[in-house]
C-alpha cells in the first residue's frame with residue numbers, strides 16, 4: 001500500500017536526483033531502476049525526476065534527444081513503470097518534438113494506472129549571460145510553452161513548473177490562487193546561480209504562497225559540459241527545508257503533511273491582507 005493517508009494528510013514523496021550521461025537509454029534505465037528501488041524500499045505515493053533526465057543539458061543536444069509524447073520510448077517506459085509500481089510519476093523533463101518542428105522542454109505526469117494525466121512545457125526559457133559565469137540560451141533551440149499545469153492527487157492540487165520557471169513569482173501566485181498546495185519544479189541549476197539562488201528561490205516561493213516547493217535536480221557531474229548544482233529539496237509552507245540532497249546521486253524521501261498549508265495560511269493570513277486595491281493582481285488560471 002503506497003503511503004498516503006487522507007486522514008492525516010500525509011503524502012510520501014521520493015525525489016530521484018539522478019546521474020546523467022550522453023547515453024539516452026542508459027539514462028532512462030537508470031531512472032527506471034531507481035524508481036523500482038524507491039518503491040520497494042519506501043512505498044512513495046509520488047516520485048519526481050530531474051529536468052532533462054534522458055539527455056545532456058545543452059542546446060546542441062535537445063533536437064537529437066527529442067521524442068514525441070506520449071509515443072516516444074521515454075513516455076512509454078514511464079507509463080509502464082507508473083503502472084507496474086502503482087505510483088504517480090512527475091517525469092522530470094525531456095526534450096519534446098512538438099508541432100511544426102518545434103522542440104519543447106516538457107514534463108510528463110503519469111498516474112498509477114499508467115495514464116498521461118498532464119504535460120507541462122517550460123514557460124520561461126533559460127536565457128542568461130552572467131559575466132564570468134554561466135551563459136545559456138535555451139531559446140536557440142527551444143520554444144516556450146504557454147499553459148499552466150495543475151494536477152490533482154488525493155484531493156490536493158499541485159502546480160508544475162520547470163527550473164527557470166521558479167524565478168517568476170507571478171507563475172507561482174497563479175498556482176496558489178488556483179488552490180495549489182504544492183509546486184513541483186524539475187530543475188537543473190548550475191554552479192554560478194545554484195549557490196546564490198537555488199535555496200533562496202525555493203524558500204521564497206514557499207513563503208510567498210504558503211505551500212510546499214519540491215525541486216529535483218540531476219546529480220552533479222564535474223566532467224559534464226553543464227555542471228548541475230544538485231541539492232534537490234522539499235521546502236514546507238513555513239519556508240523551512242524539510243529534506244535535501246547533497247550533490248551526488250541520491251534518493252530523497254519526504255513525508256509531506258498538507259495540513260501545514262492551512263495552518264500557515266491561517267496563522268499568517270497574507271492572502272487576505274493583500275492591498276489589491278493598491279497594486280496589480282495576477283490573473284487566475
Ligand SMILES: NC(=O)CCC(=O)C(=O)O
Nearest residue numbers: 126163164188189190193
Ligand atoms: N535549466 C534551467 O532553467 C536553469 C535555471 C538556472 O540555473 C537559473 O539560475 O535560473
